[in-house]
Amino acid sequence: MKRGIMKHWNIVVYEIKHRRLGFCAGLLSLTAATAGALIIVLQLRAHDLSTENIVIETEKNLRSEMTQLENRYRRIMRDMGHNVLIMNKEQDMAEFRRLGHPDTYMDYDDVWKLAHGDLTTLNHLLPVLQKRIFWEEQETGIMLSGISGQVPVFTKPEFLTEDHQYRSPIVRRIPDGMANLGAEIAVALNLRPGETITLAGREFVINRIHARRGSDDDFTVSIPLQDAQEILGKENRINGIFALECVCSLDDLGKIHTEVEAILPHAKVYEFSSLIAPRAKVRQQAAEAHRRVVASVLQQRDEMRRDKERRAAVLLPLLFSGAALWIMLTIFANVRERRGEIGILRALGFLRREILAIFLLKALLMGVIGGFAGCALGLYGGIVWSGVAITKANVLTLLDPVMPVAALLAAPALACLASVIPALAAAHIDPAKILAED
Amino acid sequence: MSLRIHQLSKTFYSTDAPVKALDSISLEIKPGELVTVNGRSGCGKTTLLLSAGGLLLPDHGEVTIDEHILYALSTEDRARMRAGKIGFVFQQFHLLPYLDVINNVMLAALAGTESLARAKELLKRFNLAERLHHKPGSLSTGERQRVALVRALINNPLYLLADEPTGNLDDDNAAEVMAYIVEFATDGGGVLLVSHDPRTGDSAGTRYTMNKGRFV
Numbered sequence: 001m002k003r004g005i006m007k008h009w010n011i012v013v014y015e016i017k018h019r020r021l022g023f024c025a026g027l028l029s030l031t032a033a034t035a036g037a038l039i040i041v042l043q044l045r046a047h048d049l050s051t052e053n054i055v056i057e058t059e060k061n062l063r064s065e066m067t068q069l070e071n072r073y074r075r076i077m078r079d080m081g082h083n084v085l086i087m088n089k090e091q092d093m094a095e096f097r098r099l100g101h102p103d104t105y106m107d108y109d110d111v112w113k114l115a116h117g118d119l120t121t122l123n124h125l126l127p128v129l130q131k132r133i134f135w136e137e138q139e140t141g142i143m144l145s146g147i148s149g150q151v152p153v154f155t156k157p158e159f160l161t162e163d164h165q166y167r168s169p170i171v172r173r174i175p176d177g178m179a180n181l182g183a184e185i186a187v188a189l190n191l192r193p194g195e196t197i198t199l200a201g202r203e204f205v206i207n208r209i210h211a212r213r214g215s216d217d218d219f220t221v222s223i224p225l226q227d228a229q230e231i232l233g234k235e236n237r238i239n240g241i242f243a244l245e246c247v248c249s250l251d252d253l254g255k256i257h258t259e260v261e262a263i264l265p266h267a268k269v270y271e272f273s274s275l276i277a278p279r280a281k282v283r284q285q286a287a288e289a290h291r292r293v294v295a296s297v298l299q300q301r302d303e304m305r306r307d308k309e310r311r312a313a314v315l316l317p318l319l320f321s322g323a324a325l326w327i328m329l330t331i332f333a334n335v336r337e338r339r340g341e342i343g344i345l346r347a348l349g350f351l352r353r354e355i356l357a358i359f360l361l362k363a364l365l366m367g368v369i370g371g372f373a374g375c376a377l378g379l380y381g382g383i384v385w386s387g388v389a390i391t392k393a394n395v396l397t398l399l400d401p402v403m404p405v406a407a408l409l410a411a412p413a414l415a416c417l418a419s420v421i422p423a424l425a426a427a428h429i430d431p432a433k434i435l436a437e438d
Numbered sequence: 439m440s441l442r443i444h445q446l447s448k449t450f451y452s453t454d455a456p457v458k459a460l461d462s463i464s465l466e467i468k469p470g471e472l473v474t475v476n477g478r479s480g481c482g483k484t485t486l487l488l489s490a491g492g493l494l495l496p497d498h499g500e501v502t503i504d505e506h507i508l509y510a511l512s513t514e515d516r517a518r519m520r521a522g523k524i525g526f527v528f529q530q531f532h533l534l535p536y537l538d539v540i541n542n543v544m545l546a547a548l549a550g551t552e553s554l555a556r557a558k559e560l561l562k563r564f565n566l567a568e569r570l571h572h573k574p575g576s577l578s579t580g581e582r583q584r585v586a587l588v589r590a591l592i593n594n595p596l597y598l599l600a601d602e603p604t605g606n607l608d609d610d611n612a613a614e615v616m617a618y619i620v621e622f623a624t625d626g627g628g629v630l631l632v633s634h635d636p637r638t639g640d641s642a643g644t645r646y647t648m649n650k651g652r653f654v
C-alpha cells in the first residue's frame with residue numbers, strides 16, 4: 001500500500017510551514033546546542049594552539065639567550081688566552097716542565113695540515129718556536145718566542161674575515177722587523193715601544209710591551225717566526241702549536257686528542273688550563289633552568305586546560321540534554337495539538353509507523369537545519385572567541401573536518417532520539433477516542 | 439461480498455454508570471445497498487460506525503468485511519483494510535488545517551489510481567471547484583463537510599461509513615450530498631449512514647432506528 005502524491009514528506013513540510021513557531025523553537029535549541037558544543041571544542045583546541053605558540057615563543061627566547069650566553073663564554077675564553085699546546089709526541093714532559101718549552105720539533109707545515117683538517121674542537125692555531133736563550137747584547141736570560149700570525153681553521157669560517165684572517169685574534173702577528181717584550185724584561189732593561197733593540201745581531205723595533213701576566217710571558221721576547229727559526233737554526237721548524245680548545249659539552253672532553261692525533265699522528269695535546277669542564281657545567285645548568293621554565297609554562301597551561309575540560313564536561317551534557325528535553329517537549333506539544341489529525345490519518349488507513357515517520361521526519365529536518373545553522377554559528381563564534389590571532393594558518397589548525405561532520409550527524413541524531421518517545425506516543429494514540437469526540 | 443455486523447456490543451465504563459453504547463447490534467451492508475441508522479444524540483451511532491470501520495474494538499460480536507473478520511486482523515492490517523476498502527466521513531470533518539482543499543483530499547489517495555483528476559472532478563461536482571487552494575480555515579462548515587466527503591470517496595471505496603454527512607448543510611447542499619451518496623450506492627457501493635437528520639430518511643434503502651444502543 002503506497003500513498004499517492006501526498007507523501008509523508010509533504011505533510012511534514014506543510015505542517016512546519018503552518019506551525020512555524022514550534023518548529024523554530026526546536027530548531028533554535030538545536031542550533032544553540034550545536035553551536036555551543038563547537039565553541040567549547042574550539043576553545044579547547046584554541047587553548048592547545050596557543051600553548052603550542054607560547055612554548056615555541058619561550059623556546060625561541062631561551063635559544064637566543066643561550067646563544068648570547070655562548071658568545072659571552074667564547075669571548076671570555078678567548079680573552080683568557082690559549083689553553084692547549086700541541087707538540088711532538090716524543091716530547092719528555094718533565095723536560096718540558098723544566099725548560100718551560102718543548103725541546104722536540106715539528107714541521108711548520110703541520111699547523112697547516114691541522115688548519116685544513118676536520119677540526120671541531122680547536123680554533124685559533126698559533127705555531128711557535130720557543131727557546132730559553134742568553135741574550136748576549138743585554139747579558140740576560142730570556143725566553144725567545146718566534147710567532148707567526150694565527151693560522152686560520154677553515155672549518156670555522158664564522159671567526160674569519162674574507163681573506164681568512166681572524167676577526168679578533170688572541171695573538172696578533174708581529175710586523176716584520178719588530179718585537180714584543182714581556183713586562184719584566186722591559187722594566188729590567190728600561191725599554192720602551194719605538195726603541196730599537198739588537199738580538200743575535202739582528203735589529204728589531206719594539207712594537208709593544210705586554211702587560212704583566214705573572215708567567216714566563218713576562219720574560220719573553222717575541223719576534224717574527226722566521227727570524228727565530230734563523231736565529232735558532234731551525235728553518236721551517238716549530239716546537240709547539242698553541243690552540244684554543246672549544247668544547248661544547250662535557251661529552252666532547254677527550255675528543256680533542258683523537259681529533260688532533262688523527263691529523264698529526266706524531267703529535268700530542270697538552271691541556272694546560274682547561275675551562276672546558278666548568279663551562280660545559282654552566283651550560284648544562286642554564287639548559288636545565290630553561291627546561292624548568294618551559295615545564296612550568298606547560299604545567300600552568302595544562303592546569304588551565306584541565307579546568308576548561310572540566311567545565312566542558314559539565315557544559316556539553318547539559319547543553320545536549322537540555323536541547324533533547326526541549327525538543328521532546330516541543331514534539332510532545334505538537335503531538336497534542338495534532339491529536340485530531342492523527343485520528344483522521346489512522347481512519348484513512350495510515351499505519352502506525354507512518355505516523356511515527358511523520359514526527360521523526362520533522363525532527364530529522366529540525367536536526368539537519370539546526371545542525372547546519374549551529375555549525376555555521378559555532379565555527380564562526382568559536383574562531384572569533386578562540387583568543388588566537390585569526391590567521392589562515394591558525395584557522396586551518398583550529399578547524400578539523402571531523403568537527404562539522406560530527407556536528408552535522410549529531411544534531412539530527414539528537415533530534416530524532418529526543419523525538420522517539422513523543423512520536424511513539426503519537427503512533428499509539430487511540431483514534432476512536434478522538435473521532436468520537438464532538 | 440458484504441460488510442456484516444453481528445451481535446455487536448460495546449459498553450463504556452465512565453465515572454458514573456456504565457453506558458451501553460451498542461447492545462447486540464446486527465446488520466449487513468451489501469454492495470449497492472444504503473443502510474441508514476437514525477437515532478437521538480448519544481444513542482450509539484458514532485460508536486457503531488467506528489466499530490464497523492475497525493477503529494473501536496467491540497466487547498462482543500463480530501465485524502466481517504468481505505469474509506475477513508475485522509478484529510481478528512492486526513491493527514496495521516485493519517488500517518490497510520480501511521485504506522483500501524472504506525471511506526469515512528466524520529461529524530467533526532477532521533480536515534488538516536495546514537493543507538489546502540486539494541491536498542486534504544489527496545492525503546487519502548493511494549498511489550496508482552487516477553486520483554488527482556478524480557479529486558478535481560468530485561470537488562467540482564460538490565461546488566468546490568473554486569476552493570481547491572483554500573485552507574479549511576477559510577471554508578464554511580458546509581464546504582468543509584463536502585471536502586471531507588470527497589476525501590472519503592477519493593479511493594473509490596467499497597464501503598462508505600458516513601457520520602452525519604448532512605448535519606451542517608443547507609437543504610440544497612444536503613440534497614446534493616444525499617443524491618451523491620445514493621448514486622454511490624446505485625453504482626455498487628455499500629453505505630452505512632448514521633444521522634439524526636430526518637432529511638437522510640427520505641432516501642430509499644434499509645432503515646434502522648436506534649435507541650440506547652439497540653435497534654427499535
Ligand SMILES: Nc1ncnc2c1ncn2[C@@H]1O[C@H](COP(=O)(O)OP(=O)(O)OP(=O)(O)O)[C@@H](O)[C@H]1O
Pocket residue numbers: 433436438450451452457458459477478479480481482483484485486529634
Ligand atoms: N470513549 C468513550 N468513553 C465513555 N463513553 C463514551 C465514549 N464514547 C462514547 N461514549 C458514550 O456512548 C454513548 C454513545 O455515544 P456516541 O458518540 O456513539 O453517540 P452518537 O449517537 O454518535 O451521538 P451524537 O448524535 O451526539 O453524535 C454516549 O452516551 C457517549 O457518552
Ligand SMILES: [Mg+2]
Pocket residue numbers: 483484485529601
Ligand atoms: Mg455521533
